[in-house]
Amino acid sequence: MIQTKLTAESDAWFLNDSPVSQHSYRRAMQTALEVIQAQFANLDKPYSGVPVNRLASLFRGIEICPEEGSDLETVLRHAGDLVLRHSVAVHHPACAAHLHCPPLTPSLAAEAMISAMNQSMDSWDQSPAATLLEETVIRWLCRLFHFGEGDGVFTSGGTQSNFMGLLLARNHYAHTRFGWNVQKEGLPPNGNQMRILCSEAAHFTVEQSAALLGLGKQAVVPVKTDGDYTIDLRDLDRQLRHMRSTGLHPFAIVATAGTTDFGSIDPLSELGDRARQEGIWLHVDAAYGGALAMSQNHSHRLDGIETADSITVDFHKLFYQPISCGAFLVRDSSSFDRIKLHADYLNPEEDEDLGIPNLVAKSIQTTRRFDALKLFISLRTLGKVHFSRMIDHTLEIARETAGMIDSDEKLESINPTPSLNAVVFRYIPDRTPDEDRLTRQNRINREIRQIMLSSGQAVIAQTKVEGAVCLKLTLLNPRTSLSDVHRILDEIKQIGAQLETQRGECESHVKHAGSTSHYAKLL
Numbered sequence: 001m002i003q004t005k006l007t008a009e010s011d012a013w014f015l016n017d018s019p020v021s022q023h024s025y026r027r028a029m030q031t032a033l034e035v036i037q038a039q040f041a042n043l044d045k046p047y048s049g050v051p052v053n054r055l056a057s058l059f060r061g062i063e064i065c066p067e068e069g070s071d072l073e074t075v076l077r078h079a080g081d082l083v084l085r086h087s088v089a090v091h092h093p094a095c096a097a098h099l100h101c102p103p104l105t106p107s108l109a110a111e112a113m114i115s116a117m118n119q120s121m122d123s124w125d126q127s128p129a130a131t132l133l134e135e136t137v138i139r140w141l142c143r144l145f146h147f148g149e150g151d152g153v154f155t156s157g158g159t160q161s162n163f164m165g166l167l168l169a170r171n172h173y174a175h176t177r178f179g180w181n182v183q184k185e186g187l188p189p190n191g192n193q194m195r196i197l198c199s200e201a202a203h204f205t206v207e208q209s210a211a212l213l214g215l216g217k218q219a220v221v222p223v224k225t226d227g228d229y230t231i232d233l234r235d236l237d238r239q240l241r242h243m244r245s246t247g248l249h250p251f252a253i254v255a256t257a258g259t260t261d262f263g264s265i266d267p268l269s270e271l272g273d274r275a276r277q278e279g280i281w282l283h284v285d286a287a288y289g290g291a292l293a294m295s296q297n298h299s300h301r302l303d304g305i306e307t308a309d310s311i312t313v314d315f316h317k318l319f320y321q322p323i324s325c326g327a328f329l330v331r332d333s334s335s336f337d338r339i340k341l342h343a344d345y346l347n348p349e350e351d352e353d354l355g356i357p358n359l360v361a362k363s364i365q366t367t368r369r370f371d372a373l374k375l376f377i378s379l380r381t382l383g384k385v386h387f388s389r390m391i392d393h394t395l396e397i398a399r400e401t402a403g404m405i406d407s408d409e410k411l412e413s414i415n416p417t418p419s420l421n422a423v424v425f426r427y428i429p430d431r432t433p434d435e436d437r438l439t440r441q442n443r444i445n446r447e448i449r450q451i452m453l454s455s456g457q458a459v460i461a462q463t464k465v466e467g468a469v470c471l472k473l474t475l476l477n478p479r480t481s482l483s484d485v486h487r488i489l490d491e492i493k494q495i496g497a498q499l500e501t502q503r504g505e506c507e508s509h510v511k512h513a514g515s516t517s518h519y520a521k522l523l
Contacts, residue, residue: 015116029112031073039080040087046095048086049456055086088459093484096473097461099260099288099314103322106381110374111322121154121368122360123346131357134372141313141327144293146306151333153362154326154371158287161312161328163209164339164364166196166252168310168330169281170213171338173251176279183338187214195243196220198254199231199266203285206254221250228419229264231255231271240278252281257302258289261463261472263420265289265301272307284308287326289420291318294387298395309335315375318391318476325371336362390478394421398475401485410493414465421475426468427496442469444499451495458488 011020089095091102119127142150155161174180180188194215198206200222210219224235243250253275255266275282284305290313292298311329315321340361342349347358360366398421405425406413414424429444446469452458461472
């Protein structure tokens with residue numbers, strides 16, 4: 001009796017071929033769709049503007065797991081009220097802070113398929129068709145980046161891909177230079193002399209990876225950047241000469257194709273030459289800029305990427321995929337031998353002899369999502385021409401935005417010719433005798449960003465350049481127009497002007513923003 005009841009209930013809670021299951025699934029998905037549309041897709045601001053303390057209060061006292069459950073429709077609608085309506089609306093044209101893209105509708109449909117199938121990408125018998133599709137998409141990616149017969153694996157994003165690039169570089173160097181097997185023997189005795197070179201504008205995950213690999217952050221040697229925020233080759237050569245003369249072991253150069261703040265692309269061909277001359281690994285972090293390979297107008301800016309030993313590319317940035325979705329590519333498929341392991345229950349050696357692919361041998365993850373499907377469906381639906389148009393459009397919007405800023409006496413452009421679609425700038429207040437100019441400028445720019453978020457009018461980023469607090473627009477969204485940007489810049493100048501006056505005189509702007517008490521508290 002109990003077993004019969006549990007089986008009947010399971011039909012309602014698990015997707016299967018029973019009429020009860022399929023009715024329950026359709027109802028759940030339909031309700032979820034209604035909640036998404038009502039509480040998220042229809043948001044008229046990029047953020048609700050609810051401050052952190054008030055939002056946190058909404059979560060206090062929630063019973064996470066009650067003794068008896070509730071109706072699914074009720075639970076979903078409550079989640080909409082609590083979470084969706086107070087989330088950042090990544091699709092909104094005024095959401096322009098980070099490398100945080102609006103996801104394509106085809107990829108959202110794919111996500112529903114991915115979650116329903118729940119394939120695990122670690123072994124063939126958990127993901128047969130999924131394994132073959134991922135391998136097919138990886139081969140296409142290798143051709144896109146001119147890696148010929150290279151190989152790769154899908155990852156959670158740039159952090160994991162950069163880690164894998166330096167993991168393989170470390171193991172390769174230890175084997176070829178020291179005759180040392182890191183997998184079996186741990187770090188070599190002279191591991192504390194191994195060094196990684198990257199520009200001072202490289203992503204923080206280079207240092208993070210060095211620490212996790214047992215080399216320490218001290219293993220990362222930052223190389224100066226030039227006026228375009230790309231790696232200075234003369235300083236790189238100087239660092240290499242110094243290392244050789246002092247007995248250090250440079251084993252990897254990390255090039256960046258799209259720095260986080262400026263989208264700067266290091267000279268890839270020249271770095272490829274240096275890596276070959278030195279006999280060391282070249283890893284290209286193209287998490288941001290890798291999408292230029294899809295552009296008809298800008299793909300040439302990745303010339304030289306084919307000389308890399310490994311590449312990071314993210315799809316949850318300029319490929320417009322839902323988080324998380326990335327890939328790690330290698331030019332030589334045998335590179336994965338440095339991390340390959342066999343588990344009898346998962347990827348026995350006999351499977352390899354039979355030609356059965358088990359992707360776990362190429363990954364530092366075991367259980368892994370079938371993320372290749374959403375990229376595949378998006379690429380097949382839009383095609384390369386449309387992807388190119390979207391990317392090129394956002395780059396053009398960024399260039400025109402930088403021009404608007406450069407011609408405005410109250411704004412200062414930090415990168416007047418954006419390399420990708422990130423525009424860094426700052427509001428310039430008038431100097432007052434009672435406060436240091438930089439201190440005043442930094443304070444006002446910080447407060448501008450906070451007020452913009454608190455009003456819900458725009459989500460913009462803050463960064464620092466040579467000690468100066470700056471604002472940043474990351475214009476990934478193809479729906480963002482110049483008129484949207486113009487409104488954001490006007491709002492920045494209005495807030496800045498109010499901040500330059502006495503705090504008590506800010507009431508008119510506060511009322512205009514529609515959140516008097518919260519604005520007054522911030523100001």
